[in-house]
Amino acid sequence: MSENLIGNCLVAQSGGPTSVINSTLAGVVTEALKHEDYIEEIYGGRNGIQGITNEEFVNLAEESQLVIRGLRYTPGPALGSCRFKLKKQEDYDRVLKVFEAHNIRYFFYIGGNDSQDTSLKIHEAAVAKGQPLRVIGLPKTMDNDLPITDHCPGYGSVIKYVATTIRELACDHSGMGNHDLISIVEVMGRTAGWVAAGASLAKRKDHPHDPPHIILMPEIAFNPQKFVADVQNVLKSEKFCMVVASEGLVDENGNYVTASTKRDAFGHVAFGGGGNAEYLRDILEKETGIGAKITKLGYAQRAAAHCSSKTDSDEAFASGVAAVQAAIKGESGKMVTLLRADSSDYKCETGLASLSEIANQVKPFPSQWVNEDGISLNYQFHKYATPLIAGEVQVPFENGLPNFVRISSAKVEKKLGESQTV
């Protein structure tokens, strides 16, 4: 046990949200409340690191227990998020100045690769300056591409929603199979095929004819000739052909098949719902004369709390709890990880990894999980992914629609005066 560090804690959210991002927030708040000997005020930072530099804090302890419980099934970043990168040393100095002014000694940042890098740099800046601060990163990304952790909170829910949709479309299409029907479902994933792969869970056990029939991932170079041949091959034996395509397909030279020059704040190529589905449809129409129906689940994927995984939501909550416990014990510069037990039944515990091993790293999709045909996943992937979608979160409905919560607690008074634009 390290020295007792007494002060306020701050939790914030960053990057694209998931269906369970607020479950992690609820875990942090719930656990922080239990440690009044260490943690005095529980602040929520509005709009990620961007809001933090402007002292945009709310007092989360003021929120009702109903709201904190409601966070466990409310999608979107309840505190507000940002896509913003601190650039200069002065930016980090500003953050530390804000933290000092508000006596913030515990900082929990819920985010993906880029956000873990932000957490690492804030940790390092505090160490360099000798400012007492414990920084713990919380994993959050439906992309499932953070290293070390077995999987990321948010992933199980997005693939549960996508696989549910595929299974429903299977019922729809199999009854309409009087003629050739090609269905293209475009899913998120600009650099990795984790989400597209998850669609394969829709196949029922011992039903090899079940869709999806073709899964296209960024990891497998897209070849139009092979694609057309694969579709034609499926239509020989099936009533319809369902294609699940990642939004980021690349050709054999590694270039996106639908080139876009736009980049987001982090320099990533920006996808606006993508154009892959239309690209694929046009290829098929030209080569086979058969049209295709398009479904683009877009941001609905990362917000579909009504179809989120209980396992995922519970693990997201547990991550938040573990982060607070680790910080209390003196840890800093770490990210909470999920560790899968080497047992026949699925068991998952939380662990810790150094942020320096995680920041800006990307976990590639294991190539050995893709079958030789390049368009389907094998048993190893199913074994990995199936437990992650287990169980259903019970979202309360009111008047026929999900009743989500909002954070409305009072703003914390600013101490540094004027906002500063970093």
Next chain:
Amino acid sequence: MSENLIGNCLVAQSGGPTSVINSTLAGVVTEALKHEDYIEEIYGGRNGIQGITNEEFVNLAEESQLVIRGLRYTPGPALGSCRFKLKKQEDYDRVLKVFEAHNIRYFFYIGGNDSQDTSLKIHEAAVAKGQPLRVIGLPKTMDNDLPITDHCPGYGSVIKYVATTIRELACDHSGMGNHDLISIVEVMGRTAGWVAAGASLAKRKDHPHDPPHIILMPEIAFNPQKFVADVQNVLKSEKFCMVVASEGLVDENGNYVTASTKRDAFGHVAFGGGGNAEYLRDILEKETGIGAKITKLGYAQRAAAHCSSKTDSDEAFASGVAAVQAAIKGESGKMVTLLRADSSDYKCETGLASLSEIANQVKPFPSQWVNEDGISLNYQFHKYATPLIAGEVQVPFENGLPNFVRISSAKVEKKLGESQTV
């Protein structure tokens, strides 16, 4: 009470499915089983009228009770559907010949406008020929455009799913509102804006800022200048702008803004997931420089049983029951309708209307339900639509995914030998 007509019954499905199309089928089968003095065998017709002409029947009474119960939450046409129009007198003669060969005296056809026309003509052909047959049409269309009936089974579920998605996207987007964010959600509706209008239910009571901010329907001529101005106006006061667009938008001359020359078997312009969202995005990008995120729910809308309305599913089932009861009582050439009681609480009963008043007719969206701004719906629409999404169908999940049923009962032996192509 008319004469006792004893024989077999046949139920079949036609056109595009809905989330609750099989609930109607379950209602027919459940009720038919109770009338063994009238109805001997309960046949299901595979692939609509197209399969019927080829004697593609299964014996539904052989299905387990579990399967019949499972039909109440299984999307897609469990019997198979078709988009097929009988053309010549010989086609109707063939249907009557098939019916006579299998002693079919009761015919229940679940479908939309075109299918009700098919039912009407089969009824008329039987009357002309003096062949004992009772024909009852069952309403089914997520488009909600059948006349006389207050609403159509399938509509409540699609708008529950769409409004749920909008509400989730609202949580997502409101947390990402550090910069201008335009979100375009394309929904079904090629000639009527019923589904797009339903998205407005996502607005919480007394929260006028809630999305959707702009609803585009085929009934309101699309004007690009007004559209851009409307979006800019929303972005002045809101963190983001959510647009819900029907797939069939028309200009002031009544032409589709994204022209397509393809037509389906009924001569309708075919939409393959539509291109409206991209069209709107491109306009906005050109005029405002702001990109837009696209979500196209596609066929997922009509298959999303996991988010279907209990009210809708129950009414679909009740329609099936009412159809059998009406036929037993001697009715023919009628369609089951849903009648809303003139009471403060929502109450709905089934009625009957003549197929001749329904076939090929379309119920327009009431223009007085659209506000003067042309992009939002008023209280009258909300009063109409809100009860239709009430309650949640409990779909059983197994291993994390919905466990739908399939009809697998044995084929009925053909009596007329060779298939006939009509």
